[in-house]
Amino acid sequence: MVSPLLSDPLRIGGLELRNRLVATAHGSGVVSAGAARPGDDDYWRRCAAGGAAMVIAGGTVVGSDSGNRTGNITDASLPDALPGLHRRARAIAEGGAIPACQLVHLGRETLGAEIWEHPVAPSAVRSPREPVRARVLSDSDIDRVIADFVRSSRHAAEAGFAAVELHAAHGYLLAQFLSPATNTRADATTATERATILHRLHTEITQACPGLVVGVRISLDGAEEAGLDADGLCELLPLLDMFAYLDITAGVRTTYVRDMATTEPPLLPLLDRLRAATTRPLLVSQAFRSRAEIEGALAAGADLVGMARPFVADPEIAVKLLRGEDSTIRPCVSCNEDCRSFTPVLLCTVNPVLAPPGHSARPAQPLRFGRPRYRTGRVAVVGSGPAGLEAALRLAPASDVTLFDVQPRVGGQLRTAAQAPNRTGWSALLRYYQDNLDGVRKELGHRVSPADLADFDEIVVATGATESETARAVTTTSVLTDPRQIRPGNHVVVVDDGFGYWPALGAVEAALTRGAGRVTVLVPGPAIAAGVPAESRVQLLRRLAGRPVDFVVQAAQVEVHDDGPDTVVGYRNAFSGELRELACDRVVVAGERIATDWRPFPELLTQARVQVIGDALVPRRVSHAVAEGYAAAETILGSTRVPAQAG
Template sequence: MITEFPHAFSPFPLGALTLRNRLVALPAGTSMATDGVPTHGDQEHFERLAAGGVGLIIGGATVVHPSTTLRSRKLVEAYNEEVLPALTEKATAVHRHGAKIIGQLVHLGREFIGGESDSPPSAPSPLKTVRDAYPPHELSVEEIADIVEGWRLSAANLARAGYDGAEIHAAHGYLPAQFMSALTNRRTDGYGGDLAGRMRFLDEVVAAMREAMPDRMVLGVRLSGEEEIPGGMGIEDCVRIARHLAASGAVDYFSITHGTRGTYVKDSTHPDAVAVDSAARVRAETGIPVLVGQRIRDAATADHVVKSGKADLVGMARALLADPDLPSKSAQGRLGEIRGCLGINQDCRAFDPHLHCAVNAEIGRGRHRNVGVRAAEPKDVYVIGGGPAGLEAARVAAGRGHRVTVLEAATDLGGAVRVAARSPHRATLIDVIDYLSAEMRRLRVDVNLGAEISQDDLAELVEAADHVVVATGSRPGPVPSAGRGPAVVTVDDVLTGRIPAAVGRAVVYDES
């Protein structure tokens, strides 16, 4: 394939696997599981990622032991044999589209989310997190052995389901990281003390998983290059850990990230590609293939990372939620058709009730099987309002072959998003408007600006059109009367520069 990103779209040998390109869908759980078993919606999500052109998918949110299962049981339970049919179907669906799939296995340790489990948080030492009121349960040696067995059983189940590999989540302050860090491991037995003692738990997990996995499966370990917490592990610790694991000969790749729970999903206030230099250091020190992700949003960045030799594989999570077809569109030179991630960590982090995306309505709602399919009978569709909702309605309708007209009262498209994008660190919000505006041109939508619609106009449109979509958004409520005091202004007034001259230096923020 001729592409302007030849490095990102070159094949790569990873253990016994051959990946069709260097782009990886990073682990991002869907929370679409019932009683710990993935639903059909979860399978559809991963199949959609595979169809979009990535070389490898790493499935997230897969727990290894009952002691780290949530009360809602919305996380996939790899140790539970009841997951085998669903995991097998998922692997088959991913393989059908030419991608490979690896299951990421995790034990949260003390890092439960708001006490959402019937089991107490557990850790190598009874040291509480800054957000918790009580310390975690200190694991006994017998309990440690049982959790290691959970990892072995989970890896065996992935193998039985036809997965291509497994990844140990040893980053983000989860249980393996809690053992490895001197900040969180104060044990005096064989699982604590010096680095060799603090590595013992992960060494046992690696050995148990390798015993359960056939040679065809690869094994990866995810590590935090920087934990980004006071007293936490940094790049020098990460390198020492990676060297130790590489010397065992049991690990096929490292996945390098930054942060711990609450900080590892980098939003638009962070620079792009934050973990690349850490990945480069691990790659140089170990000679083991390295995967890097975190706020990498396009194939151009991925291509540069691979070309510069800083990593072998480049991962994306939210960028592929925003547009699962990012790989195929990039390879085909259709860059203007890519719906970019805004980096606002809204629907993709709320899991309400499961995975969604602020700019891609398809995510978490099943395959929209009629989207893009030509309608048997094209119709006249009028959309009133040129904000994101109106433009998305116009995009979908025009993509099906309907004759679409957009009517917007303002002199530019975007609605309230155009104002919100003026906020500090939120400039990327305008990306969705740029994308939708470009789609209006590509799909030949008739866009009319400065076209305010009255009630009479609306009545005439309803009579003339096959369908009318009203997407005029909302307006802020009235500003409280200022009386004789200082002028009161709205956030929009500040962002757009419409601040009355009467406003002086005294400012009061109303957070009600």
């Protein structure tokens, strides 16, 4: 069998797909009261115009008993949702892609959000993510659920969607029917019996909506709860031959959006078995980020490869892959920090132009001083962390840019963050910047002074921040960048700053990687890893399971002192007030990040405009740095070029 090329078309039912790349189900978040609002269609139009063959709009439930109280999930059963669905489908079609709508009922899962009604399930089996068991569906309840799917499919077809995809993955209701762990009904003792609901849905939807293509999504993993293992998945696939295509992914709720610690698509090693189990067109997804992975999947038997977050990071990823412009793809780093929060809508840490409706870019406000005189038209960017790199990247095609940094290599905190175990996804973003800074002069390994900047009209200060130090302890930055800080067998105490974010957690994993005999983590707050996304926290805790790690919560550091050959950490219990001491070999303290001193730069106000961005302004996340770098560049590019006055 000759594997298909990315650019090969594919026929699915009555649909002609222009290539083998699919934007799999996700949502824009521009939704209220269960209906997509104006601005939602702008997102889907950009996504489709970027070259995907099919765009699957997700986040679409089939009834009010599966939505949350905030109403930011589309409810396709509502007549009021039809105008928004129509705008969404038309936008995708206008972009040249096949518009598909994924339909889901959450069943016993609530997404951790308040719902108006009560959760339901095929059997009285409690989800590990919920405090109580859902109500068991009666036969008449199941008839009603099927009717909800049919009504929602009819609405999708009326709105202009060419296909619907039934969401029977990730441990949601249809997956709960398919799994022997969650479907213990008397008429569900075999895989064939458990798949009956999918057969009924396919029959009733195709009868109600002639010509509508119907696919189904199913997933691997989570067999101990509401998922399937490889054997169960391969047993199920031949039973689904009535569907136009099979979308196979991985994980259940809290594990299906895997972060950068997942370095290989989990389905790749299984594709030979999956291909042998079905004759239907096979769409595979989850953690595909590169050409090599995508082409490897096609060579192993996949017909289509799906991605969601990479399309969020760069909606043009498909056309860039098809043109061989891989180095220009703004990479998804799978940090899960913005795309999973929907505050207030779908955003992306690395994509500064993905913005709420009404904004041309993510809102950001550099601190600005002075006005440019435009004597030379030259721009200085001081600092090569993510803020400075984004500014230089945006300016490079149209401006004379020089990038300064005191370090001998670009990257700043991006380079440091990428050195933490299981956090190497940041290196992809750094590589993207390095590959696309053509024309930017670099002055590295030199601490810039105001005198160096005398001939520049615009100055962007992106000098970052430094981590504060504690006596007799080392910083998390030092642990990540200097392997000599931890020796095999050391007892290492890591003192969190109380915010449960990656600096302290990265230090914990670095210590374990370097052979620490024991790691004790002092957490001033009440929870472990409270500052990282839920999916990342699940992956982290699984990695730490069985390792020599102790977490002590509500433990505030008091002091660090020497006691003979040992280092002793004193900490106070936040409840009892009791002071305790812990002897160890090395103390690592997650210190406050302090903005570097940029006060000398405003001295240049008589000759240049100065903009302060990123951590130099206030230390925050990568998303703020990238957005402010972009905003600073846009200010420069949008300025009126007025010649400098003589004298």
